Amino acid sequence: MSGLVLDHLVKRYGGLTAVHDATLTIPHGRFVCLLGPSGCGKTTLLRMIAGLDDPSEGKILIDGEDITAKPAHQRDFGMVFQSLALFPHLTVGENIAYPLRIRGKSKDEQRAEAERLLKLVRLPGVADRPVSKLSGGQRQRIAIARALALSPRLFLLDEPLSALDAKLREAMQIELKQLQQTLGITTIVVTHDQREAMTMADLVVVMSAGRILQAAPPVEVYRRPANAFVADFIGMTNLLKGKIAAPGRIDVAGGTLSVTDPTPDGGEVILSVRPEEVSVRAVPDAPNLLPGTVTFLRDLGASVELRIDVAGQDIVAVATPQDRPAVKAGDAVHVRFPAEACVVLAS
Numbered sequence: 024m025s026g027l028v029l030d031h032l033v034k035r036y037g038g039l040t041a042v043h044d045a046t047l048t049i050p051h052g053r054f055v056c057l058l059g060p061s062g063c064g065k066t067t068l069l070r071m072i073a074g075l076d077d078p079s080e081g082k083i084l085i086d087g088e089d090i091t092a093k094p095a096h097q098r099d100f101g102m103v104f105q106s107l108a109l110f111p112h113l114t115v116g117e118n119i120a121y122p123l124r125i126r127g128k129s130k131d132e133q134r135a136e137a138e139r140l141l142k143l144v145r146l147p148g149v150a151d152r153p154v155s156k157l158s159g160g161q162r163q164r165i166a167i168a169r170a171l172a173l174s175p176r177l178f179l180l181d182e183p184l185s186a187l188d189a190k191l192r193e194a195m196q197i198e199l200k201q202l203q204q205t206l207g208i209t210t211i212v213v214t215h216d217q218r219e220a221m222t223m224a225d226l227v228v229v230m231s232a233g234r235i236l237q238a239a240p241p242v243e244v245y246r247r248p249a250n251a252f253v254a255d256f257i258g259m260t261n262l263l264k265g266k267i268a269a270p271g272r273i274d275v276a277g278g279t280l281s282v283t284d285p286t287p288d289g290g291e292v293i294l295s296v297r298p299e300e301v302s303v304r305a306v307p308d309a310p311n312l313l314p315g316t317v318t319f320l321r322d323l324g325a326s327v328e329l330r331i332d333v334a335g336q337d338i339v340a341v342a343t344p345q346d347r348p349a350v351k352a353g354d355a356v357h358v359r360f361p362a363e364a365c366v367v368l369a370s
C-alpha cells in the first residue's frame with residue numbers, strides 16, 4: 024500500500040489511553056489536519072508518526088515499509104513545533120542549513136540550499152540576518168524552510184501557527200497550503216482550530232477523547248458529519264432531539280419535520296441543521312416550519328444572525344443582508360428547516 028498507513032495505533036500512559044485504535048490511510052500528497060479539542064490525542068498521534076513516541080500497540084507503515092521501530096532521525100520526516108525551536112545565536116541561513124551541516128554537506132551546498140528554501144517561503148535575501156531580528160511570521164517561515172531542508176518524505180507540524188495573531192495566522196494558512204501544493208509533499212498538521220483545518224486540509228481527521236471520529240474532506244465533514252460531536256465541533260449547528268414518527272418524518276419539540284436523509288425504523292435521533300439553512304418568516308408560506316419567537320437579532324454587516332426560541336430550544340439562523348427577514352426581537356415567527364438540510368444522526 025503506498026502512502027502512510029496507521030494500523031490500529033494505541034498509546035497508553037499508565038492507566039490513561041491517549042490514543043485508541045487509530046487506523047487511517049493517507050495517500051501521497053495529501054494535506055491532513057488532525058483536529059479536535061485540547062487533550063483529544065492529536066499531538067500524541069503526530070508524535071507516534073514522527074517516531075518521537077513509541078506506540079503501545081499497532082503499526083505505522085510508509086509505502087508498505089513497517090517503520091514502527093525506526094528512530095525519528097532515520098524516518099526522513101520534517102517537523103515544525105509550536106515553539107519553532109530555532110537557534111537564536113545563528114543566522115537565518117545557518118538555521119536553515121543546520122540539518123545539511125550535520126549531514127556533512129559543503130558550505131556552498133548549504134548556502135545554495137538555504138537561498139532556494141528562502142525563496143520558497145518568500146523571504147529571499149535574509150540569510151545573513153540574525154534570527155532574533157525577525158518577526159513572528161518570518162520566524163515561522165524559517166522554521167518551515169528548515170524542516171524542508173532535506174526534502175523530507177513527510178512534513179509534520181504541531182500547532183505551527185498558534186502563536187501568531189489572527190490576521191497573520193490566516194495569511195500563513197493560505198501560504199502553507201500553497202507551499203504544500205507547490206511541493207506536493209504529504210503534510211500532517213495538528214490544530215484545534217476548525218477554520219484553520221477547513222482552509223488547509225484535503226483530509227480532516229476529527230478526534231475526540233483519543234478516538235478518530237471521522238476522516239473526510241472538509242466539506243464532507245461539514246455537510247455529512249459522522250455524529251453530533253463532529254457536527255457541533257465543525258462550525259455552528261442546531262442540534263434537535265427527535266423521535267422517528269414514520270419513514271422520513273421526525274417528531275421534534277414544537278412539531279414534526281420531514282427529512283430526505285434515510286431514517287432508522289424507530290427510536291430517537293438527533294437532527295443537525297446548519298444556521299445558514301434555517302430561515303425565518305413572518306407568515307407560514309413553505310413546508311417544514313416550526314413556530315418560534317425571535318429572542319435576539321444582530322447585524323454583523325456581512326450576515327444577519329437571529330436567535331429564535333422554538334419550544335424552549337435556542338435556534339440560530341443566519342441570513343445574508345439581502346435575505347434579511349423583516350422581523351424583530353419579540354416577534355412570533357415560523358422557522359423553516361428544509362427537509363434536505365436536516366442531517367439525521369444517531370442520538
Ligand code: ATP
Nearest residue numbers: 036039041059060061062063064065066067068215
Ligand atoms: P492539546 O491541543 O492540548 O495539545 P492534544 O489533543 O494534542 O491536546 P495530547 O497532547 O495528545 O492531546 O494528549 C492526550 C492525552 O494524553 C491528554 O490527556 C494528556 O494529558 C495525555 N498525555 C500526553 N502526553 C503525556 C505524557 N508524556 N505522559 C502522560 N500523559 C500524557
